[in-house]
Amino acid sequence: MMHWLKTLLTACVTAGLLAACGGGDDDPPPPPTIAALAQQQNLTALLAAANKAGLSATLANTSVSLTVFAPTNAAFNTLATQLGFADATAMVTALSPTALANILNYHVLPTRQTAAQLSTGAATRATAYTFDGSPATLAVSTTGGVRLTDAVLTQATVTTADVAASNGIVHVVNKVLVPPGVLNVVQMAQANPDFSTLVDAVVDANLATTLSGAGPFTVFAPTNQAFADIASTVAGLTPTQLSTVLTYHVLGSQVLSTQIPFGTPVATVSGQSITIQNTPLRIVDTTATPAPIAATDIRASNGVIHVISKVLIPTL
Incomplete structure (x- = not known):
């Protein structure tokens, strides 16, 4: 009887020592870095x-x-x-x-x-x-x-x-996450498929190089749907008119949402002014329909983008 107990204790101690040392060959390897x-x-x-x-x-x-x-x-x-x-x-x-x-x-x-x-x-x-x-x-x-x-x-x-x-x-x-402040305003627009029409228009108007420069700029970026809503109008624009429309969406300085001078005419790069209203947040252009601002403060390396759901129309 004593011999059996001694054998059992020896086996238990041996098993305990093996466990303490990391176990046997069947244990899974540690995860990689x-x-x-x-x-x-x-x-x-x-x-x-x-x-x-x-x-x-x-x-x-x-x-x-x-x-x-x-x-x-x-x-x-x-x-x-x-x-x-x-x-x-x-x-x-x-x-x-x-x-x-x-x-x-x-x-x-x-x-x-x-x-x-x-x-x-x-x-x-x-x-x-x-x-x-x-x-x-x-x-x-x-x-x-x-x-x-x-x-x-x-x-x-x-x-x-x-x-x-x-x-x-x-x-x-399944996507590379785009941080604030690294890509320029053109690249930030390129990285969001909802701005593809805007990007194409900027390229067609030869404004991509300018807007990729040092800036800083503020860009009011219409969505694809905003452009689709006036597709026939855009199709009839001359290159000069298209450039005027696009620069009407750009300010020659960075204006964050906290810096917007509500109710005061703001000069755009086109030379014409817009007025930004609060509650609701929207932009008044030359038309009777204001442009709602859907999102603000998309920060680029050379400025900021605010998303709008209507294309701003200047005097052409």
């Missing part, structure tokens, strides 16, 4: 951008615990073509390390947050990218999955959630 995980997931465009931006070491740092929204290669290619580059490789080559670092940091939360945790709490999350003295934020929606709204008012959907890493967690997303 975010950098290694991105390599495993074939997120090569993200890795190339991180390498040029000098962020590769951060993604491999095991002393941090981050949340990374990782765009797919297709997402990088989509943004690249929107901005006029051949592909993601060309875009990464063209953008500066600082610009890439700012874009990538906008995809990082400084703490580990699962999809379930993103579904609770505040409707916005502070990112690792600081703009204008404060962390830039992402709006989070969890209706029908996790969706993130960026600074240019476009949404990215989490396609693969909760990929565990040793230094945080990765959520794969």
Whole structure:
């Protein structure tokens, strides 16, 4: 009897020591770092951008615990073509390390947050990218999955959630998130498909180079629907008239929503004035129908965009 107890105790102690040392060969390996995980997931465009931006070491740092929204290669290619580059490789080559670092940091939360945790709490999350003295934020929606709204008012959907890493967690997303203050006003418009008609008109009027310059500018950006509402009118404009219409939407300085001089005529780059009213927020042009301002303060590197749902019509 004593011999049996001694044998049993020896077996238990041996099993305990094995467990304390990490177990047997059947135990799963520890999760990889975010950098290694991105390599495993074939997120090569993200890795190339991180390498040029000098962020590769951060993604491999095991002393941090981050949340990374990782765009797919297709997402990088989509943004690249929107901005006029051949592909993601060309875009990464063209953008500066600082610009890439700012874009990538906008995809990082400084703490580990699962999809379930993103579904609770505040409707916005502070990112690792600081703009204008404060962390830039992402709006989070969890209706029908996790969706993130960026600074240019476009949404990215989490396609693969909760990929565990040793230094945080990765959520794969189907779009590159566009931060405030990195791209110029033309590029910000290019990054939002709802401004494609405006972008085409700006290119046709040879204004893209000017609006990509130092500025600063304020652009009242009509949506595609706003242009569709007056399609026949726009089609009949001469190049000079089209330029007048477009510059009627531009101020030669940055005017944020908190700086709008309500009720006072404001001179546009066209040489004609508009008046901005409050409650409701709208712009009075030469027509009898004011233009509602649908969204404000889309911050670009050379100014600001305010979204309007009607094309402003100057005297032609």
